[in-house]
């Protein structure tokens with residue numbers, strides 16, 4: 300399902316937060332949404348998830364928003380009742396499909412999602428007793444159990460250690476390819492964006508700064524202009540580029556970043 304925004308603008312509490320955002324995300328591809336704190340990434344995700352009033356257009360395969368169950372949204376701030384078990388939390392992902400009766404297909408989807416994120420052996424644990432990273436994995440399982448066509452993941456690796464973060468991104472990329480999902484993921488780690496994303500959308504102060512292939516939009520000029528950081532990019536023999544952040548540019552260099 301191709302997602303497109305055209306001239307998307309959002310105000311929060313009367314304050315303009317997103318300005319004239321025009322971007323696309325294709326099926327079967329991971330789109331990385333990147334930009335500094337406060338640049339509008341979560342706001343854009345919430346607008347895509349149908350949770351915010353907005354001006355401009357958001358289209359899904361050229362048409363209106365599909366049924367809620369088609370979109371799996373994992374917010375940055377997790378609000379789950381801690382007294383639910385892991386199994387119950389993941390089953391909630393099926394809520395748009397099950398009506399009042401849980402069927403075999405529902406339980407199979409829940410089991411396969413729990414196995415995919417490596418949490419099947421903790422299915423009976425109370426959610427509130429899990430670590431922050433384990434909660435994040437269960438939240439992803441809830442999104443996968445929904446069997447959506449679109450997944451929107453807002454900083455899904457923020458609580459994960461190095462290995463779990465890589466495993467989650469591997470899983471997300473594999474599921475995206477295998478099921479032809481349209482996946483949008485906000486991510487702060489530019490190296491992960493270079494490695495895992497097929498497409499990148501860079502936000503700065505609520506506006507699109509650049510869109511395109513990650514290797515073409517993530518460069519020293521973008522990192523200086525958007526993040527105010529001097530960086531060195533190194534091309535490795537395997538063709539992957541690695542970003543090393545060297546130093547924060549003096550605040551005065553913020554002028555480089557320009558006004559919104």
Ligand SMILES: Nc1ncnc2c1ncn2[C@@H]1O[C@H](COP(=O)(O)OP(=O)(O)OP(=O)(O)O)[C@@H](O)[C@H]1O
Nearest residue numbers: 311312314316334335336337338339340341342343
């Ligand atoms: N309810 C609100 N009322 C007014 N302004 C808001 C509200 N929620 C968010 N904002 C502002 O909107 C801007 C964008 O916030 P958003 O959370 O989308 O940024 P972000 O890029 O996701 O940041 P981060 O990387 O820190 O998660 C920020 O300046 C924030 O202060």
